[in-house]
Amino acid sequence: MSDLLTRPLLRRDEPSWGSRVPWFAAVLASGWVLVATLALGVLPAVAVWISDGADSALTDPLRFGARIWLVAHRIGLDVDGADFVFAPLGMTVVVMLLMYRSARWAAHQAGTATPRAIAAVIVPAVVVYGAGASLLATFATAGDVSSSPLTAGAVAAAWALAGFSLGVLHETGFDEVWLARLSPEVRAALAGGGVAIAGLVLVGAALTVAASVLNAGQIGMLADALDAGSLGTSVLAAGSAAVMPNVIVWAAGFSLGPGFAVGAETVVAPSGVELGMLPAVPVLGALPAEVPGTFAWLVLAGPVAVGVLAGLLVYRRLAQHQEPLSTMVLAAGGAGAAAAIGMSVLVTLSSGSIGAARLSQVGSVAWEVAAMTFLLVGVPATITATVLRWRSTRSSMIIGDPAHQDVGNRQ
Structure with a gap:
């Protein structure tokens, strides 16, 4: 009973299914964060759209939600020739927490225990997240609002690298090992x-x-x-x-x-x-x-x-x-x-x-x-x-x- 209480929640000794396909666990984790964080911007926009009578096309609130997602990652927008670069840090913190939590799940499912296995989880997650950001930037571009897909992908990949790395390193215990090596x-x-x-x-x-x-x-x-x-x-x-x-x-x-x-x-x-x-x-x-x-x-x-x-x-x-x-x-x-x-x-x-x-x-x-x-x-x-x-x-x-x-x- 005492061992059960003191054992870390997400760590286990038995092999996990993700050890055979660690990239798949990383893709699932990254895709879930994409969908969950996109919902933070889309759902309020759709609610307002419905309350206004849903007169316009559904793509309008969806596109607005995509722009909110980009803003939360501090990805710049060009609004009628003026730069809009401002991140509501409350949303940014939520995004990073979701990345951290999903990265721990992916590392757990992949049975990550070596530096090579760490890279096998982090790299696919970052690639998927960056690609998703590029697609959202393309979709968000319409009318007098535009965003560079290349810039969006690079910035989102940087956020993903930070968030997923923190989660994977903490789940595997490598952060404690590297910290102990410091003077x-x-x-x-x-x-x-x-x-x-x-x-x-x-x-x-x-x-x-x-x-x-x-x-x-x-x-x-x-x-x-x-x-x-x-x-x-x-x-x-x-x-x-x-x-x-x-x-x-x-x-x-x-x-x-x-x-x-x-x-x-x-x-x-x-x-x-x-x-x-x-x-x-x-x-x-x-x-x-x-x-x-x-x-x-x-x-x-x-x-x-x-x-x-x-x-x-x-x-x-x-x-x-x-x-x-x-x-x-x-x-x-x-x-x-x-x-x-x-x-x-x-x-x-x-x-x-x-x-x-x-x-x-x-x-x-x-x-x-x-x-x-x-x-x-x-x-x-x-x-x-x-x-x-x-x-x-x-x-x-x-x-x-x-x-x-x-x-x-x-x-």
């Missing part, structure tokens, strides 16, 4: 960077909640003005939830100082707010009209506290290995660098262009956020780890001092 200081730096990124996201989430509460009246007013009906309101709520992770990342950029833009020549930062004409989207009602003076810079305390926490984690991980002070400093600085790289990736994915001229720039600037992350997180992390290591060394020297021991013995 303790590298593992500590990666752990500190991961905690710092999570902390900054939490700071962004707290600011988003605070702004939503303070501007709840404006958000409700925008929602009432749209008068979208029950179904339209549900679709609008789902869309707002899909872009909420983007807003959280933008709020994290605000806490770091650079802020973010909601259109060309606009900025929302501790230094001030400049907003132009915005679309009547309820989620944008949380944007502040002004920042309360110099007190806005208090938000910088959040990233600094995150840096202190990262430095504490690095110290606790390396203290048991009795690593020297120089190694501790490098690991803490590495945690800051890892956090900076991770935040720049999140900012890049959360930002983009929504097509119209006044919304051609949306989100934060990646390099600015990366620089401030390294400054506000990496420096406090390094100082914290250094001080803790120095105190530990000093305490050890005092305890190990012969004169100190003689005094203790005489007492």
Whole structure:
């Protein structure tokens, strides 16, 4: 009974049918993710089409759903000559989770246990997903909206490579094996960077909640003005939830100082707010009209506290290995660098262009956020780890001092 409870759910020792045809398990997994993620965009579009009387051809909502699928993968669209490159990260996260889960299933069915077997699962899955994206881009192209099938296939294949690789490596246990081969200081730096990124996201989430509460009246007013009906309101709520992770990342950029833009020549930062004409989207009602003076810079305390926490984690991980002070400093600085790289990736994915001229720039600037992350997180992390290591060394020297021991013995 205890063995049953502790054994991993998806792993087994007996041969599985997929060990004979691992590519088939990969194709099934990849195809299922394609269909499931496409349904996320198609079903709401079809529901709205039906509620409007189904006057137009069924291909219209299907084509709109395909465009939503492309957008979720951050595949660019050309809308009447303007670029639309913006991924609702809520949908992107769902896509990656489905890839991860289906990849674990495929690896399990294929009995994957070697690097060659890993490639036999990942490669077919990536090829199928990329080919499916190219077909959807071709189908989505109509009227004044177009998308490059070649670009769509390449971008979707990159997402599939990341998602399916994570799932297969975790299911086979190779991720733990490769992680164990890293030196303790590298593992500590990666752990500190991961905690710092999570902390900054939490700071962004707290600011988003605070702004939503303070501007709840404006958000409700925008929602009432749209008068979208029950179904339209549900679709609008789902869309707002899909872009909420983007807003959280933008709020994290605000806490770091650079802020973010909601259109060309606009900025929302501790230094001030400049907003132009915005679309009547309820989620944008949380944007502040002004920042309360110099007190806005208090938000910088959040990233600094995150840096202190990262430095504490690095110290606790390396203290048991009795690593020297120089190694501790490098690991803490590495945690800051890892956090900076991770935040720049999140900012890049959360930002983009929504097509119209006044919304051609949306989100934060990646390099600015990366620089401030390294400054506000990496420096406090390094100082914290250094001080803790120095105190530990000093305490050890005092305890190990012969004169100190003689005094203790005489007492």
